[in-house]
Amino acid sequence: xxxxxxxxxxxxxxxxxxxxxxxxxxxxxxxxxxxxxxxxxxxxxxxxxxxxxxxxxxxxxxxxxxxxxxxxxxxxxxxxxxxxxxxxxxxxxxxxxxxxxxxxxxxxxxxxxxxxxxxxxxxxxxxxxxxxxxxxxxxxxxxxxxxxxxxxxxxxxxxxxxxxxxxxxxxxxxxxxxxx
Amino acid sequence: xxxxxxxxxxxxxxxxxxxxxxxxxxxxxxxxxxxxxxxxxxxxxxxxxxxxxxxxxxxxxxxxxxxxxxxxxxxxxxxxxxxxxxxxxxxxxxxxxxxxxxxxxxxxxxxxxxxxxxxxxxxxxxxxxxxxxxxxxxxxxxxxxxxxxxxxxxxxxxxxxxxxxxxxxxxxxxxxxxxxxxxxxxxxxxxxxxxxxxxxxxxxxxxxxxxxxxxxxxxxxxxxxxxxxxxxxxxxxxxxxxxxxxxxxxxxxxxxxxxxxxxxxxxxxxxxxxxxxxxxxxxxxxxxxxxxxxxxxxxxxxxxxxxxxxxxxxxxxxxxxxxxxxxxxxxxxxxxxxxxxxxxxxxxxxxxxxxxxxxxxxxxxxxxxxxxxxxxxxxxxxxxxxxxxxxxxxxxxxxxxxxxxxxxxxxxxxxxxxxxxxxxxxxxxxxxxxxxxxxxxxxxxxxxxxxxxxxxxxxxxxxxxxxxxxxxxxxxxxxxxxxxxxxxxxxxxxxxxxxxxxxxxxxxxxxxxxxxxxxxxxxxxxxxxxxxxxxxxxxxxxxxxxxxxxxxxxxxxxxxxxxxxxxxxxxxxxxxxxxxxxxxxxxxxxxxxxxxxxxxxxxxxxxxxxxxxxxxxxxxxxxxxxxxxxxxxxxxxxxxxxxxxxxxxxxxxxxxxxxxx
Numbered sequence: 001x002x003x004x005x006x007x008x009x010x011x012x013x014x015x016x017x018x019x020x021x022x023x024x025x026x027x028x029x030x031x032x033x034x035x036x037x038x039x040x041x042x043x044x045x046x047x048x049x050x051x052x053x054x055x056x057x058x059x060x061x062x063x064x065x066x067x068x069x070x071x072x073x074x075x076x077x078x079x080x081x082x083x084x085x086x087x088x089x090x091x092x093x094x095x096x097x098x099x100x101x102x103x104x105x106x107x108x109x110x111x112x113x114x115x116x117x118x119x120x121x122x123x124x125x126x127x128x129x130x131x132x133x134x135x136x137x138x139x140x141x142x143x144x145x146x147x148x149x150x151x152x153x154x155x156x157x158x159x160x161x162x163x164x165x166x167x168x169x170x171x172x173x174x175x176x177x178x179x180x
Numbered sequence: 181x182x183x184x185x186x187x188x189x190x191x192x193x194x195x196x197x198x199x200x201x202x203x204x205x206x207x208x209x210x211x212x213x214x215x216x217x218x219x220x221x222x223x224x225x226x227x228x229x230x231x232x233x234x235x236x237x238x239x240x241x242x243x244x245x246x247x248x249x250x251x252x253x254x255x256x257x258x259x260x261x262x263x264x265x266x267x268x269x270x271x272x273x274x275x276x277x278x279x280x281x282x283x284x285x286x287x288x289x290x291x292x293x294x295x296x297x298x299x300x301x302x303x304x305x306x307x308x309x310x311x312x313x314x315x316x317x318x319x320x321x322x323x324x325x326x327x328x329x330x331x332x333x334x335x336x337x338x339x340x341x342x343x344x345x346x347x348x349x350x351x352x353x354x355x356x357x358x359x360x361x362x363x364x365x366x367x368x369x370x371x372x373x374x375x376x377x378x379x380x381x382x383x384x385x386x387x388x389x390x391x392x393x394x395x396x397x398x399x400x401x402x403x404x405x406x407x408x409x410x411x412x413x414x415x416x417x418x419x420x421x422x423x424x425x426x427x428x429x430x431x432x433x434x435x436x437x438x439x440x441x442x443x444x445x446x447x448x449x450x451x452x453x454x455x456x457x458x459x460x461x462x463x464x465x466x467x468x469x470x471x472x473x474x475x476x477x478x479x480x481x482x483x484x485x486x487x488x489x490x491x492x493x494x495x496x497x498x499x500x501x502x503x504x505x506x507x508x509x510x511x512x513x514x515x516x517x518x519x520x521x522x523x524x525x526x527x528x529x530x531x532x533x534x535x536x537x538x539x540x541x542x543x544x545x546x547x548x549x550x551x552x553x554x555x556x557x558x559x560x561x562x563x564x565x566x567x568x569x570x571x572x573x574x575x576x577x578x579x580x581x582x583x584x585x586x587x588x589x590x591x592x593x594x595x596x597x598x599x600x601x602x603x604x605x606x607x608x609x610x611x612x613x614x615x616x617x618x619x620x621x622x623x624x625x626x627x628x629x630x631x632x633x634x635x636x637x638x639x640x641x642x643x644x645x646x647x648x649x650x651x652x653x654x655x656x657x658x659x660x661x662x663x664x665x666x667x668x669x670x671x672x673x674x675x676x677x678x679x680x681x682x683x684x685x686x687x688x689x690x691x692x693x694x695x696x697x698x699x700x701x702x703x704x705x706x707x708x709x710x711x712x713x714x715x716x717x718x719x720x721x722x723x724x725x726x727x728x729x730x731x732x733x734x735x736x737x738x739x740x741x742x743x744x745x746x747x748x749x750x751x752x753x754x755x756x757x758x759x760x761x762x763x764x765x766x767x768x769x770x771x772x773x774x775x776x777x778x779x780x781x782x783x784x785x786x787x788x789x790x791x792x793x794x795x796x797x798x799x800x801x802x803x804x805x806x807x808x809x810x811x812x813x814x815x816x817x818x819x820x821x822x823x824x825x826x827x828x829x830x831x832x833x834x835x836x837x838x839x840x841x
Contacts, residue, residue: 003513006457006506006510007507007509007510016550017471017498018495019553019557020491
């Protein structure tokens, strides 16, 4: 019997590995659950891109849900994402808040002039300090924040039409349901 | 045309591998000499075609044949020729070709140097190696073809992963594969012994030099990998407990147990089944490593592009090879505990304790590596365990090994003598204590550093005492046979390694700083002055290059140039600057520019002073050297035919000195 033990252990291991293959075919490996989900959005105080003398804070945005979109003019994927935002901004049902990440203000303005500006509020984090609190990993990233300032949904990477219809819009719909 | 020739060569190799695996094994079973005789020619033919395919792929890289998908993905016109050769194994398909190429290097070496072994045994060994070749050739041909065409041909290709564009990294994969794949030989010997129902333990003696060489290569490969991580990744670490590192470390741990168990089985006939099991484990873990790296089941910094089909294929292969051999083991392993009896205080017991620790450590690493997967399976979410888990358990498991190490050579086979051991314990213990007290004056309360000094002295004094004892007691020429010299080198390597790990871990100073040109930082007794960043150019990269002048008490020590390189395809790679030294390394990595407008030219820099870190690689290299030296022992080469036939065994002159070796 003891001579069968290694074989039995191996069969268990092979089962686990087989499970791993099956599991990964249905799950995204890179999906890292954000520890911020269902937590209050971190405090921030950032200048507006077009009026740097004015600042926006977390408190000022309370009361209405919004989608915080992290972008930069140097970010290649942001240019891919941008047309989607442009097209969906009107129909999303929440305000778009732009978060210009580690960018030279003039570059950002020039980039928005060419690609269009879908943002209701647009703030600039030149040093990237506040982004650390949000756990920003790389631009683009988007955070759905509800009226109480709690992060409800997060997406890393560009928002594609599929992600918008499959994940973002259901998340917004859930928010609106709660509000009623 | 040539890429298609490569493909045809691989197909022919597959067919020859089939012949090499099936016919000789059937022949050995039936006692058919003609079938057994197929083994060598088939192995040579198979090897020839694999070498041909390998050369054709190198050729495609050298000729910039971007009509080959793999070449177009991994090289471009600006890539220097030496990195184009290294690009052959820079990604999944080519690295599989390297795998099979190295398997054939081992197979051919075995076919050449096994003339004195019994025909049936060689037939079985080559047959098993052929079976492994069949699996990998089929894997390449059906799921990972390196010769696939890309039509229309692009004008220029992509780029070799920039982390691989480093001289050290060119050699790391071939060397580590030499190790990992080399365990296939020990595996094949064990399977052949099980198939043939070998009652004699002679085969273990034949297997030993092969196992030692494979282990030495693996040691070297791991050292090179760790060195590369230190020099390239820019944060000064040398081991990450990353799944892929673990994939090479598990076979190493089991391999270490195996080379010791083989010594027991060869010399005393005990632990027979255990030795067989360990050789199966060592090779299975190499295969498992291949699976983990390529199936995409675990994410890691250096895993290849994953494809579930490949994962499934390797898993099936794993089930056939490992499952089959463990089944064979369950059915045929020696039932009776054979060999000479041994007392509690004996070399056998000490080796057994060490074996247990190494095997449990390998199991612990395996568990930690698979933890995310177990988390998914039990629906606990994606949990991974990191350095805290490994960093706590591994030293605990290795503690008994380090404590036992000095006694190893003193312990006699069968039954050790307590008074000798007591005197060793006393002397090594006192030396360790004295050095620890001296060390405490320098490092005050750094317990890890004190433990490092004490453990290293404990091991080193034990080994040195034994060297002296042999010098006094044995006549010239018989003092240090290669097998023993190898053991002594490797054990001293452990002492050197302990110094490196524990001192560098506890005494390193790291500082992340923002520095404007002209500013100075004081770290570990050295002054680092930042002199700004300039642009520089390489064959296929441009870089921001910093200049840091290091002085000590006003005297110049080093001028360091850390770089941040941008390669042809916009991949960014840091090149740390290292000023090496025996007692310390100074290490500077360039971070991000702190102001985009470049007004004051300030950068984020990471400065390190790392005492004794070089010792840990030196220790690894000593272990490697030990493995090679031990494998070169004349005992493994001479008188093989004498040990094959039973009756002549007793006519060998008794050699008490060597019996103790």
